[in-house]
Amino acid sequence: MTKNTDIPKPLTVKQLKDYVKHGGSYCPVCRSDSLEGESYDYGVGVVYQPVLCLSCGARWTDGYTLTSVWLDK
Numbered sequence: 001m002t003k004n005t006d007i008p009k010p011l012t013v014k015q016l017k018d019y020v021k022h023g024g025s026y027c028p029v030c031r032s033d034s035l036e037g038e039s040y041d042y043g044v045g046v047v048y049q050p051v052l053c054l055s056c057g058a059r060w061t062d063g064y065t066l067t068s069v070w071l072d073k
Contacts, residue, residue, distance in 0.1 A: 008059075024062050027053035037062075 011019070011028055019028040026033045032055035040049040045066040052059050 024051070027056060027058055028060065029053065029058040030056040032056065 015028045019026075027035060030053060032053055034054040036052045036054055038050040038052070040047050042048070047064040049062045049064070050059065051062055
């Protein structure tokens with residue numbers, strides 16, 4: 001039986017916490033800042049955006065939740 005290297009590995013708790021702490025500014029796998037965000041999708045109070053690392057090819061989806069509102073006037 002051959003090993004399938006295409007199966008994504010889950011992030012460790014440390015990788016996830018560091019990625020979120022730094023605002024998603026680098027790849028959580030290789031730490032490169034060469035990222036490409038694809039078009040986003042949204043739902044009630046949440047936005048999802050697929051992201052690709054141009055350095056290592058890792059793919060993941062960022063999730064953003066509504067945390068506050070500012071009125072313009």
